[in-house]
Amino acid sequence: MPISKKYKIVKPNPEDLLESVRSFGYSIATAISDLIDNSISAESTEVKIDFLFNKKNSFVRIEDNGIGMSQNSLEEGMRLGSSNPNSNRKKEDLGRFGLGLKTASFSQCKRLTVVSKAKTSNLAIACWDLDYVAKETEWLLICDYSSSISKKNINESFKKGTGTIVLWENLDRILEEIKSENQTDHFYRKIESVKVHIGLVFHRLIEQSKLTIYINGSKINPINPFIISDKIDSLELQEEVLTIKKNHIVIQPYILPHESKYVETHNINRDLIKGFNAHQGIYIYRNERLIIDGGWLDLDIKEKESQRLCRISISIDNSLDKEWQIEVQKSKAKIPDIIRKEIKLICQKSIERAVKVYSFRGAYLKRTKSNTNLEFTWMTKSKNGKKEYELNKDHFLYNKIKSLLGNKSELFVKYIGIIEQSIPIGMIVNDFSDHNLLIKDLNKNTLNETNAIYESLLNGLVDEGMSKVEAILHLDKFDLFQNLKKNAL
Numbered sequence: 001m002p003i004s005k006k007y008k009i010v011k012p013n014p015e016d017l018l019e020s021v022r023s024f025g026y027s028i029a030t031a032i033s034d035l036i037d038n039s040i041s042a043e044s045t046e047v048k049i050d051f052l053f054n055k056k057n058s059f060v061r062i063e064d065n066g067i068g069m070s071q072n073s074l075e076e077g078m079r080l081g082s083s084n085p086n087s088n089r090k091k092e093d094l095g096r097f098g099l100g101l102k103t104a105s106f107s108q109c110k111r112l113t114v115v116s117k118a119k120t121s122n123l124a125i126a127c128w129d130l131d132y133v134a135k136e137t138e139w140l141l142i143c144d145y146s147s148s149i150s151k152k153n154i155n156e157s158f159k160k161g162t163g164t165i166v167l168w169e170n171l172d173r174i175l176e177e178i179k180s181e182n183q184t185d186h187f188y189r190k191i192e193s194v195k196v197h198i199g200l201v202f203h204r205l206i207e208q209s210k211l212t213i214y215i216n217g218s219k220i221n222p223i224n225p226f227i228i229s230d231k232i233d234s235l236e237l238q239e240e241v242l243t244i245k246k247n248h249i250v251i252q253p254y255i256l257p258h259e260s261k262y263v264e265t266h267n268i269n270r271d272l273i274k275g276f277n278a279h280q281g282i283y284i285y286r287n288e289r290l291i292i293d294g295g296w297l298d299l300d301i302k303e304k305e306s307q308r309l310c311r312i313s314i315s316i317d318n319s320l321d322k323e324w325q326i327e328v329q330k331s332k333a334k335i336p337d338i339i340r341k342e343i344k345l346i347c348q349k350s351i352e353r354a355v356k357v358y359s360f361r362g363a364y365l366k367r368t369k370s371n372t373n374l375e376f377t378w379m380t381k382s383k384n385g386k387k388e389y390e391l392n393k394d395h396f397l398y399n400k401i402k403s404l405l406g407n408k409s410e411l412f413v414k415y416i417g418i419i420e421q422s423i424p425i426g427m428i429v430n431d432f433s434d435h436n437l438l439i440k441d442l443n444k445n446t447l448n449e450t451n452a453i454y455e456s457l458l459n460g461l462v463d464e465g466m467s468k469v470e471a472i473l474h475l476d477k478f479d480l481f482q483n484l485k486k487n488a489l
Contacts, residue, residue, distance in 0.1 A: 015134040018106060021080070026107035028174060028190055029197035034104035035062050035166055036202065037289065040211065042066030042164065048214045049194075052153075053187040058175060059153050060108070060168040068118035068162040071125075071143070077101065078114065078126045078141055101166070106130065109168035113150050116165070117158040131170070191215060196273060199223040204288040225272060225283060225293065226311055232257040234311075237353065240346055242339045244323055249339065250315040253350035255357050258309065280308045282347070284333055285315045286326065297335055299344045301351070310354035312347060375477045390420045396474050397457070404464070454481055 026034070032049060039047050044066035051060055069077060080102050105112040110130040117123050127142040127150070145151040154167050174190065195215055203222035205211040213220040226234050235255040242249040272279050272293065279294035280303060294311070296303065316324060325334040335343055379392045392398065398416075402409045454475060461471035475481060 014137060014139050015130075018130055018133065021103050022106045022173070024103050024107055026104055027193075027197075028108055029194045031104035031108050032060075032062065032194055033198060033201050034100040036198065036213065038101055039064035039066055039164070040205070040289070042068070044163070045210065046212045046214075050216055051188065051191050053184050055183070056175075057149065057169075058171050058187065060171065060174075061153065061155075062166040063163060065161065065163045068121070068158075068164055069116040069124055070118050070121035073118070074114060074116050074124040074126050075141065075143065078128060102128070105166070105168055108171060108173045110170040110172055111146060111150070111168070113146065113154060113167040113169070114164065115154050115156050115167075117156075117162050119162050123156065123158070193273075195220060196223065200225065200272060200293060201290045203290070204285065208288070210288075223272065225279065225290075226254045226256070226313065228256045229261075232261050235353075235357075237350055240342075242342055244320055244336060244338060247317065247319050249320070250313075251343065251346055252313040252315075253346065253353075254311050254313070255350070255354050256309040256311060258357055277303060277305060277308045280310055281312065283311060283313050284324075285313065286321075286324075287317055288315075291326070292333055296347065297333065299335065299340070299347060301344070301347060306355045306358050307351050308354075309358050310347075310351050312350055314343070373477060374479055374482070376479045389423055389425075391416055396477070400461075450480060 036047055039062075042064065044064035046065045048063045049060070050063075052058060078101075101114075102112070106128075111127065113125070113127040115123065115125050125144055127144070127146045129142060129146050132142065132146075133140060145154070150167060150169060153169065154165055156165060175187070195218075198213055198215070199206070199220050200223040202211060202213065202220075203224050206213065206220065206222040207224065228234060234257060237253040237255065240251040242251065274294065281294045281296045281301075282292060282299075283290060283294065284292035320336075323336040323338075326332075375395050376392055377395065379390055381388055381390070401412060405412055457475060458468070458471050461474070462468055466474075
């Protein structure tokens with residue numbers, strides 16, 4: 001005989017669970033991005049976001065022109081966990097867990113109202129009021145406007161069209177930090193961070209004219225993290241394509257131009273959100289939507305100043321969410337083990353190129369076997385694990401000056417020693433790491449200065465009795481003049 005079992009349905013306490021759901025870690029920018037994902041999945045081409053500050057009656061309103069929902073579809077969509085993350089979805093679907101609308105909204109407000117109009121259905125309305133749920137200790141979804149104020153704030157005007165409006169009210173999380181006299185300024189200042197975030201996250205869709213987003217009537221411009229200057233292009237390295245379960249993963253490394261190559265008026269997308277250094281690394285796009293904006297994920301690659309010009313785009317679709325471990329907020333991912341080695345190798349090769357671009361300044365030339373005939377002004381040596389820099393005492397010009405000075409060269413030699421001992425290495429390193437400071441680099445003006453030095457030295461050596469041919473042979477070996485010769489070519 002089968003063993004009898006006793007079962008009991010244990011429902012979660014609504015208030016306790018919802019308070020836990022409210023702590024998923026969304027910012028206002030990431031929360032609104034989640035709602036835009038829903039709009040895109042609903043085939044929207046336009047999203048309008050409005051922020052209105054009115055103290056306790058402040059609200060945020062998001063409207064799209066998507067296909068809308070019927071009352072039954074809306075009520076199902078308001079259910080926590082309304083879809084299975086393992087289910088097959090449309091290729092353009094940006095959702096996964098069926099939680100985004102609710103968790104994103106509850107992270108910012110205590111009253112969520114959704115009004116939607118589908119082509120063949122009447123107006124659909126549903127509202128989660130967390131205070132009402134807590135009071136009744138039951139999962140009671142209000143299928144109407146919760147108040148006349150909510151109805152006014154929704155301001156529905158679909159007429160014969162379709163679409164969805166999401167309304168956030170009782171903005172306790174957004175307003176809890178605003179307690180100063182300048183409440184209005186603080187509220188609207190938050191909008192600026194939302195504009196940057198949305199412009200970055202959805203830049204591909206905006207650039208492709210698939211989506212237009214407005215915030216308080218202002219059109220959001222795309223922020224492409226691989227276009228740092230509107231005057232100087234980034235370097236595109238070889239595109240790589242990997243495959244998991246017949247699904248393509250497209251990897252495109254970029255090397256940004258060094259900051260010294262442009263002026264501030266050209267700088268448009270340098271710092272993005274977290275700052276220049278923090279945005280080095282991998283950018284993951286899921287269905288053209290940016291979910292990771294920099295960092296080296298779990299590749300055991302440390303963030304370094306010298307690597308900050310390296311940014312790598314990785315494009316995937318939603319069929320690989322499980323392999324990439326995409327989480328609820330769609331802001332974290334893990335590189336699948338099956339392709340981790342290949343991606344790390346691509347990153348390392350790209351970093352190597354980026355470091356070269358970062359390190360190359362003016363007349364700097366790498367010491368190689370092919371240029372052993374060159375005369376370098378500065379030499380390096382390692383001593384007790386420390387690198388030291390000194391002027392090349394075998395340099396033709398150093399010895400020429402010393403010879404010309406004869407018995408009076410001691411002061412010259414001591415002065416050279418002072419220069420070597422007082423190189424402001426700390427200051428130089430600090431200046432190199434300050435992206436707001438433009439370091440003088442090889443350009444038309446510096447080439448003119450170098451050319452003037454060349455001509456002056458040439459004339460000086462000829463005046464000292466050296467033939468012009470011999471003088472040119474000596475000067476053409478100087479590292480300083482190598483870029484001058486290349487430019488002439």
